[in-house]
Amino acid sequence: MTVIGITGTIGSGKSTVGRMLAELGCPVIDADVEAHRSYGKGTRAYRQIVADFGPGILDASGRIDRKMLGPIVFADPAARERLNAIVHPAARRRVMSKLRRLSAQGHEFAAVEATLLIEAGWTDMVDVLWVVAAPVDSVIARLGRDRGQDETEVRSRLSTQLPAQRMMERADDIIYNDGDTGTLRARVEYLWHGLSAV
Numbered sequence: 001m002t003v004i005g006i007t008g009t010i011g012s013g014k015s016t017v018g019r020m021l022a023e024l025g026c027p028v029i030d031a032d033v034e035a036h037r038s039y040g041k042g043t044r045a046y047r048q049i050v051a052d053f054g055p056g057i058l059d060a061s062g063r064i065d066r067k068m069l070g071p072i073v074f075a076d077p078a079a080r081e082r083l084n085a086i087v088h089p090a091a092r093r094r095v096m097s098k099l100r101r102l103s104a105q106g107h108e109f110a111a112v113e114a115t116l117l118i119e120a121g122w123t124d125m126v127d128v129l130w131v132v133a134a135p136v137d138s139v140i141a142r143l144g145r146d147r148g149q150d151e152t153e154v155r156s157r158l159s160t161q162l163p164a165q166r167m168m169e170r171a172d173d174i175i176y177n178d179g180d181t182g183t184l185r186a187r188v189e190y191l192w193h194g195l196s197a198v
Contacts, residue, residue: 001099001102001103001107001108001109001110002108002109002110002127002128002195003099003109003110003111003112003125003126003127003128004021004026004109004110004111004112004126004127004128004129004130004195005111005112005114005117005122005123005125005126005128005129005130006018006021006028006111006112006113006114006117006130006132007113007114007115007116007117007118007129007130007131007132007167008115008131008132008133008134008164008167008175009115009133009134009163009164009167010115010157011134011138011142012132012133012134012164012177013132013134013142013175013177013184014113014115014132015030015113016177016181016184017113017130017132017175017177017184017188018030018111018113020184020185020188020189021111021188021192024188024189024192026109026110026111026192027102027107027109027110027111028110028111028112028113029095029098029099029110029111029112029113030113031091031095031112031113031114031115031116031117031122032113032114032115034091034094034095034098035087035088035090035091036066037094038087038090038091038093038094039064039086039087039090040063041061041062041063041064043090044090045086045087045090046064048086049064049069049083049086049087050064052082052083052086053069053072053079053083056068057069057072069083074156074157084116084120088116088120092120092122092125095112095114095122095125096125099112099125108196109195109196112125112126117129118166118167118170123170128172128173128195129170129171129172129173130171130172130173130174130175130191131164131167131168131170131171131173131174131175132175132177133164133167133168133174133175133176133177134164134176134177134178135178136155138177138178173191175187175188175191
């Protein structure tokens with residue numbers, strides 16, 4: 001089974017590319033969703049995170065509140081490293097399990113969409129790496145519109161991630177997302193047909 005890795009900075013349009021690929025018939029695993037599931041209430045990762053960051057990060061039902069945890073880890077590189085050291089291995093196990101299941105079901109292709117695919121050292125699980133890149137102004141506008149984040153918050157979060165230029169240096173293919181959905185779809189279809197025709 002050929003595995004396509006989809007990565008890029010926050011707000012670059014990875015999820016849109018993932019949805020387009022799914023519409024073309026390729027199963028897509030959202031690693032960020034798997035990461036969130038990995039520290040669901042009662043899991044080993046949940047217990048480790050609560051022990052490390054304290055009960056102040058829990059909501060009224062005892063679940064980890066990402067709105068409480070997020071500002072802590074984005075403001076403190078050491079805290080972010082501690083969280084990643086807990087979550088990345090747990091999320092990787094979930095993603096690998098899903099890939100094995102898809103392969104056993106006979107799928108020729110699958111995709112993994114992950115913001116930290118390169119930083120987490122997950123490039124070994126993909127055969128082809130697509131990097132989605134967007135101008136910073138577009139990212140700021142998109143996250144302001146979709147998530148209510150202001151420019152300062154977006155720039156702060158971007159500063160904690162591998163720069164887009166460094167990601168593009170590792171890419172097999174680059175998907176430029178300048179806000180034109182039609183052009184984006186055409187690029188995804190072109191890359192997909194190039195792979196699936198081999």
